[in-house]
Amino acid sequence: MPELPEVEVVRAGLAPSVTGATVAAVEVFDERSLKRHSAGALDFVARLSGRRLLSAERRGKFLWLPLEPAGQEELAGVPLGREPLESGPPQPEALVVHLGMSGQVLLRDPGAPLDRLTRIRIDIDHPRHGELRLDFVDQRIFGSMAVDRLVETPDVPGERVPSQVAHIARDPLDPHFDDARFFAALAARSTGIKRALLDQTLVSGIGNIYADESLWASRIHYDQPTSTLSRARARTLLAEVRLVLGRALAEGGTSFDAQYVNVNGASGYFSHSLNAYGQQGTPCPRCGRMIVREQFMNRGSHFCPHCQRIRAAVAPLGH
Numbered sequence: 106m107p108e109l110p111e112v113e114v115v116r117a118g119l120a121p122s123v124t125g126a127t128v129a130a131v132e133v134f135d136e137r138s139l140k141r142h143s144a145g146a147l148d149f150v151a152r153l154s155g156r157r158l159l160s161a162e163r164r165g166k167f168l169w170l171p172l173e174p175a176g177q178e179e180l181a182g183v184p185l186g187r188e189p190l191e192s193g194p195p196q197p198e199a200l201v202v203h204l205g206m207s208g209q210v211l212l213r214d215p216g217a218p219l220d221r222l223t224r225i226r227i228d229i230d231h232p233r234h235g236e237l238r239l240d241f242v243d244q245r246i247f248g249s250m251a252v253d254r255l256v257e258t259p260d261v262p263g264e265r266v267p268s269q270v271a272h273i274a275r276d277p278l279d280p281h282f283d284d285a286r287f288f289a290a291l292a293a294r295s296t297g298i299k300r301a302l303l304d305q306t307l308v309s310g311i312g313n314i315y316a317d318e319s320l321w322a323s324r325i326h327y328d329q330p331t332s333t334l335s336r337a338r339a340r341t342l343l344a345e346v347r348l349v350l351g352r353a354l355a356e357g358g359t360s361f362d363a364q365y366v367n368v369n370g371a372s373g374y375f376s377h378s379l380n381a382y383g384q385q386g387t388p389c390p391r392c393g394r395m396i397v398r399e400q401f402m403n404r405g406s407h408f409c410p411h412c413q414r415i416r417a418a419v420a421p422l423g424h
Contacts, residue, residue: 109309110315114357123239128156139250162266165310169267174195206247208243299317303316315350381408384407
């Protein structure tokens with residue numbers, strides 16, 4: 106599944122081409138990709154058509170494109186070609202994208218052939234770049250698109266996120282991420298550290314790949330109880346998480362196959378820099394012993410049994 110670096114690469118690739126663009130047409134080929142838009146395809150098309158896209162934003166593994174309110178478009182003389190969907194003042198809305206396991210958002214020229222796995226096509230018109238096309242391609246159909254209302258965040262005045270994303274915690278690269286709150290939450294939990302890292306309500310954007318890499322870098326066993334981590338080890342882990350995510354971003358994310366690509370269809374190459382994930386049976390780059398894989402939460406954990414041993418608590422995390 107795409108994690109923070111892969112989704113951020115897509116967001117950054119979309120931003121220049123969608124910011125300020127107007128949605129000219131929308132075509133839904135497979136309504137299964139609207140599972141998060143409960144009102145269905147006709148409503149989805151109506152809510153998008155004629156709207157201007159304001160930016161490209163992300164939290165964790167969610168991506169969204171805020172929409173200019175319909176009322177502002179009407180005042181500016183831009184015809185919507187439809188009746189207002191709701192009475193009263195327009196609510197701020199956004200086009201929300203979740204890539205799921207295999208979703209892709211691809212930028213294409215209008216005349217480019219459609220991929221056979223294209224689920225949704227959105228034609229846009231940008232004042233500088235001209236006509237473009239956004240194709241939502243998804244092989245396994247676990248991803249989705251939806252138009253959702255934007256709600257204010259409780260900790261940053263004036264900041265808004267889609268209601269579907271409001272329960273997702275900030276990610277470690279977010280400037281408003283609260284380190285102290287994260288450490289306190291770890292100390293209060295009774296679970297293994299990898300389970301905590303994968304909990305998107307605690308910290309977002311980290312999946313199996315980057316959890317394994319960060320735990321390897323900080324020499325922490327994936328099943329180390331969170332309540333036994335000292336504050337120093339927790340700080341080291343968070344620092345390594347940020348370093349791993351930053352390096353993955355710089356290398357365009359991790360691609361093992363054609364399912365993760367950026368908006369131009371190119372693969373990332375962080376897979377060549379992995380030290381633990383997928384490296385079972387190869388020597389640990391640090392100590393030379395073999396990396397192993399153990400079953401974990403219907404997936405696998407990759408680690409070095411010599412470097413990453415479960416340790417007894419030395420000092421509680423809260424101290």
